[in-house]
Amino acid sequence: MSQGVRTGPQGSGRPLSEAYDTALLDLDGVVYAGGNAIAHAVGSLERARAGGMRLAYVTNNALRTPDVVAEHLTELGIPTGADDVITSAQAVARLISEQVPAGARVLVIGGEGLRVALRERGLTPVESADDDPAAVVQGYGGPDLTWSRFAEASYAVARGVPWFVSNTDLTIPSGRGIAPGNGAAVEVVRIATGAEPQVAGKPLPPMHRETILRTGAERPLVVGDRLDTDIEGAFNGGVDSLLVLTGVTDGSRLLAAPPRHRPTYVDADLRGLLTGQPEITRAGDGFRCGGWTATAADRLELEGDGGALDGLRALCAAAWTAAGAGSCELDGEKALARLEL
Numbered sequence: 001m002s003q004g005v006r007t008g009p010q011g012s013g014r015p016l017s018e019a020y021d022t023a024l025l026d027l028d029g030v031v032y033a034g035g036n037a038i039a040h041a042v043g044s045l046e047r048a049r050a051g052g053m054r055l056a057y058v059t060n061n062a063l064r065t066p067d068v069v070a071e072h073l074t075e076l077g078i079p080t081g082a083d084d085v086i087t088s089a090q091a092v093a094r095l096i097s098e099q100v101p102a103g104a105r106v107l108v109i110g111g112e113g114l115r116v117a118l119r120e121r122g123l124t125p126v127e128s129a130d131d132d133p134a135a136v137v138q139g140y141g142g143p144d145l146t147w148s149r150f151a152e153a154s155y156a157v158a159r160g161v162p163w164f165v166s167n168t169d170l171t172i173p174s175g176r177g178i179a180p181g182n183g184a185a186v187e188v189v190r191i192a193t194g195a196e197p198q199v200a201g202k203p204l205p206p207m208h209r210e211t212i213l214r215t216g217a218e219r220p221l222v223v224g225d226r227l228d229t230d231i232e233g234a235f236n237g238g239v240d241s242l243l244v245l246t247g248v249t250d251g252s253r254l255l256a257a258p259p260r261h262r263p264t265y266v267d268a269d270l271r272g273l274l275t276g277q278p279e280i281t282r283a284g285d286g287f288r289c290g291g292w293t294a295t296a297a298d299r300l301e302l303e304g305d306g307g308a309l310d311g312l313r314a315l316c317a318a319a320w321t322a323a324g325a326g327s328c329e330l331d332g333e334k335a336l337a338r339l340e341l
Contacts, residue, residue: 005325006259006262006320007320008280008316008320008321009263009265009266009277009280009316010240010265010277012276012277014276015274016265016276017047017052017053017273018051018052018053019219020220021217021219022054022055022056022218022219022221023048023053023220024058024217025056025057025223026059026223026224026225026226026229026230027058028059028172029226029247029248030224030244030270031073033174033246034174034176035072037076037078038246039246040269041076041269041270042077042078044269044271045078045270045273046077047274048270048273048274054217055078055084056214056217057084058202059087059088060166060201060202061113061167061172062092062113062139062166063112064087064111064113065082065089065113065116066085066090068112068113070084070085086210086211086214087166088200088202089114089116090120090214091166091206091207092137092164092165092166092206093121094121094200094206095200096118096121096123096135096137097121100134102122104135105123105125105131105133106125106134106135106136107127107131107133107136107161108125109137109149109153110139110140111140114166129152129153129156129159129161134162135164136153136156136164137164137166138164138185139165140182141185150188150189153189154188157193163193163197164197165186165197165199166182166199167199167200167202167207168183168186168199168201169181169182169226169229170183170184171248201229203231203235203236204233208237208239212237220239220240221240221241222234222240223241223242223244223270224244225243225244225247225248227243227249227254231261231262231263232260232261234263235259235262240264241265242263242265243263243265244267244269244270245266245267245268245269245341246270250341251336252332254312254316255316255328255332255336256319256323256328256329258326259320262316266312267309278313280314286314287314287317287318288304288314289311289314289317290304290307291304291306292306292314294311294317294318294335296318296321296328299330299334299335300315300318300319300328300330300332308340311339312336312339312341315335319332
């Protein structure tokens, strides 16, 4: 993938499952939501794997261990081993291990996923700021994480103990809607201490490094639903990406995306792994995909008919070209309404 300014989604004459050797799949909003498989996910992943594509599941959620995640995916009908799961807990544990002595104590604010990852790196999880920790690590601990845990982190960080966090996602999708994520909890400690943590998870390089080290991928394709983690992480790692519209990103956010948030490909769901991607061509002052032509003048406009995704791809090309290295500020709501996304 070129690190230049992307001015539209890319086409592919081959199914993506053939063009790339490994799919680096986000979980929440891509494979499942609220613990239940998203429509078409199970069958699409089965076919991609049968065709020779390796499937690796890359999540910023540090709560669950790889074993637990693999068991959940297998129960959903997606056979998965623990080695196929890469978490931000693993990425942050490696980051800590490179900066503290072997066997050092680490104050854990989060769930079992963090503790298992720390032990894997030879570190010792502890529960109190009074346990003389060499570092503090904070990750998503589920909805029942108590206020006293944030206080323990604050006591240690305020004393100058290095602070690490698995990720800073402000929100996470759930079966009931959008819930606060680890980033919201990180803000609590930041406000209390004025400190800044080292962050391991997507979209930052430690997570991409952890993923490549564990998968050995040579032609990876990042698959995600979030522009600010999955797609930006792919951009930072210099690899291609597929945005699926089964999670938090809608058409308006996609059209307004700055260069680091512009995916290589856009599709409705994981069936996009099994197909090629249509080319977008210049058409006068606009951009054509399928039966649609999109232009950007005083506002984004869309003419024609056909598949809604083709219309969205054409609009992306018009919006991103107009925005250049910035974010598109043209009104596209009327054009998007025609697509009924």
